[in-house]
Amino acid sequence: MEHEDALPYTAEVSSAVRLTPHTTRITFTGRGLAGFDSSGRPDERLLVALAPDHSERRSYTVRRWNPECGELVIDFVTHAGGAAAGWARDAEPGDTVGLSGASGWYAPPQETHRLSSSVT
Structure with a gap:
C-alpha cells in the first residue's frame, strides 16, 4: 500500500482557465500520469506538490479524471494569500507538479438514499 504522502506521479499543466474571479480550473496531462x-x-x-522540492503540498478534490486521454482536472480557489492560491493564479502550460495517488473517505452505502431540500 502506498503511503499517503508519497508522490509517485508528476503532471504538466496543459491549460489553466479562470472560471470566476476566484476559481481557476487547471487541466494536467503528461507521461508522469501513467498508471494513475x-x-x-x-x-x-x-495531494498536489507545487514547489520544485515538493515542500508545498495541499489536498485537492479531483474534478474529473479521464483515463482515455490521461487528463486530470482540478478546480483551485484563488483566494488572497497562500502558496497554492498564488500558484494556481499564475499557473501556465508546461508547469509541473507532483501528485499522490487518489483516495477518499466516503464510501456510500449499498442501499438507495434520497435527499431533499427546501428553499425556505
Missing part, C-alpha cells in the same frame, strides 16, 4: 487511477470514491482527493 481513480479511487472511485465520490469525495476523491489527492
Whole structure:
C-alpha cells in the first residue's frame, strides 16, 4: 500500500482557465500520469506538490479524471494569500507538479438514499 504522502506521479499543466474571479480550473496531462487511477470514491482527493522540492503540498478534490486521454482536472480557489492560491493564479502550460495517488473517505452505502431540500 502506498503511503499517503508519497508522490509517485508528476503532471504538466496543459491549460489553466479562470472560471470566476476566484476559481481557476487547471487541466494536467503528461507521461508522469501513467498508471494513475481513480479511487472511485465520490469525495476523491489527492495531494498536489507545487514547489520544485515538493515542500508545498495541499489536498485537492479531483474534478474529473479521464483515463482515455490521461487528463486530470482540478478546480483551485484563488483566494488572497497562500502558496497554492498564488500558484494556481499564475499557473501556465508546461508547469509541473507532483501528485499522490487518489483516495477518499466516503464510501456510500449499498442501499438507495434520497435527499431533499427546501428553499425556505
